[in-house]
Amino acid sequence: MDRIAITGGRPLHGEISISGAKNACLTLMPAALLSDEPLELTNVPRLADIEMMTKILVSLGASVELSEQGRRLVITAKKFEQHLAHYDLVRKMRASILVLGPMLAREHEAVVSLPGGCAIGARPVDLHLKGLEKLGADLELRTGYVHAKAPGGLKGAEIDFPFVSVGATENLMMAATLAKGVTVLKNAAKEPEIVDLARCLRKMGAEIDGEGSDVIEIEGVDRLKGASHRVLPDRIELGTYMLAPAITGGEVELIGGKRRLVSALVEKLEEADIEVADTENGMRVKRRNGHIDALDIATSPYPGFPTDLQAQMMALMTLAKGTSRFEETIFENRYMHAPELMRMGAKIDVQGGVAHVHGVERLTGAPVMATDLRASVSLVLAGLAAEGETLVNRVYHLDRGYEQVEDKLRACGAQIERLKD
Numbered sequence: 001m002d003r004i005a006i007t008g009g010r011p012l013h014g015e016i017s018i019s020g021a022k023n024a025c026l027t028l029m030p031a032a033l034l035s036d037e038p039l040e041l042t043n044v045p046r047l048a049d050i051e052m053m054t055k056i057l058v059s060l061g062a063s064v065e066l067s068e069q070g071r072r073l074v075i076t077a078k079k080f081e082q083h084l085a086h087y088d089l090v091r092k093m094r095a096s097i098l099v100l101g102p103m104l105a106r107e108h109e110a111v112v113s114l115p116g117g118c119a120i121g122a123r124p125v126d127l128h129l130k131g132l133e134k135l136g137a138d139l140e141l142r143t144g145y146v147h148a149k150a151p152g153g154l155k156g157a158e159i160d161f162p163f164v165s166v167g168a169t170e171n172l173m174m175a176a177t178l179a180k181g182v183t184v185l186k187n188a189a190k191e192p193e194i195v196d197l198a199r200c201l202r203k204m205g206a207e208i209d210g211e212g213s214d215v216i217e218i219e220g221v222d223r224l225k226g227a228s229h230r231v232l233p234d235r236i237e238l239g240t241y242m243l244a245p246a247i248t249g250g251e252v253e254l255i256g257g258k259r260r261l262v263s264a265l266v267e268k269l270e271e272a273d274i275e276v277a278d279t280e281n282g283m284r285v286k287r288r289n290g291h292i293d294a295l296d297i298a299t300s301p302y303p304g305f306p307t308d309l310q311a312q313m314m315a316l317m318t319l320a321k322g323t324s325r326f327e328e329t330i331f332e333n334r335y336m337h338a339p340e341l342m343r344m345g346a347k348i349d350v351q352g353g354v355a356h357v358h359g360v361e362r363l364t365g366a367p368v369m370a371t372d373l374r375a376s377v378s379l380v381l382a383g384l385a386a387e388g389e390t391l392v393n394r395v396y397h398l399d400r401g402y403e404q405v406e407d408k409l410r411a412c413g414a415q416i417e418r419l420k421d
């Protein structure tokens, strides 16, 4: 397994280009199953998770053409070869459940493996399933698979989510585009990726209103057509790299970065005495007065502070003046980075969903390892600031969500290299 070696302590200076959003792509790709015509996606990031979703779509019978070094995908689901998304593919990536809604809506049947647990918590899919039942689907759970049927097609309904779920909102939004009648999703997720999906579905002929607010209304149509869609920038990649100059003390311009995608982060960075300026091509970040102030952070659904930036922000706060308080409200087990950061000299107390981070003068390099994507990259950030060498193990997590992480950081002066096994 590859590892990443970082010799830290160098302030980063330069530019980093932000790729297309992984999480948007992982829902836009299954949206292609709603039509027998091609869906063209551009600004696609080159990531292991995108390859995994490609494999799942191909296994169902779709063709996926790649061009522009994998940045452009044309997905055509002319007809299905099977209605089964196999455990071997689904278990590797939770977002695979997003093929369920579109396949069921178009084909009136679908068999999809349950994704199972993952390192950051139980992460059930009950909201997806209950929502599809409301749309008239018969669901049966057998041998680890959801067997879904809707013989006469799905029917519009009102679905009031008990709490916000990005994936359930996406799955049901897609399913409802081909259901008979009107579907109203209440307490829907408002993430930019939801808005991006709604825009794409509208280009395909769907009737959708209200995306980006709590209530999304979808009027079903008989069929959807092909379309072309450019994926929005990855706000989590953007936020992660905004933290690189903050933690190392340099100045970096994030090309393609947009403030509105990361407004909760910008607000917190400004509170921590980090300057964020808009530029012609994106945003520029640096420390305002040379130090970092401690912060209180509570994660919450968009437009709140994203759980997917909590680990990276914690890496920054290890070097802040004073004690920071973190509260993770989305996932129950998302502090696996804390003990690893402590191996690098950080002072952190974790009690349940709350972590206190007591800022220290310096971090020191160490061999570290993380068990999820965002935790891994938080260790890379810490390694960039730490004295000496940090060796980040299990890099495959990083490759799921960060395109060319070492190239992007090296271009800003980081001493970072991938060690191949």
Ligand code: UD1
Binding pocket: 023, 024, 026, 094, 095, 121, 122, 123, 124, 125, 126, 127, 128, 129, 164, 165, 166, 167, 168, 307, 308, 330, 331, 332
């Ligand atoms: C998406 C993102 C992920 C991000 C998360 C929260 C993708 C591919 N992934 O994941 O990076 O961390 O949003 O912003 O877009 N839940 C249930 N039952 C359900 C569905 C969810 O209990 O049926 C719970 C989850 O366990 C979690 C919370 O709801 O505690 C929010 O999860 P959700 O918003 O659904 O996250 P994902 O869509 O899986």
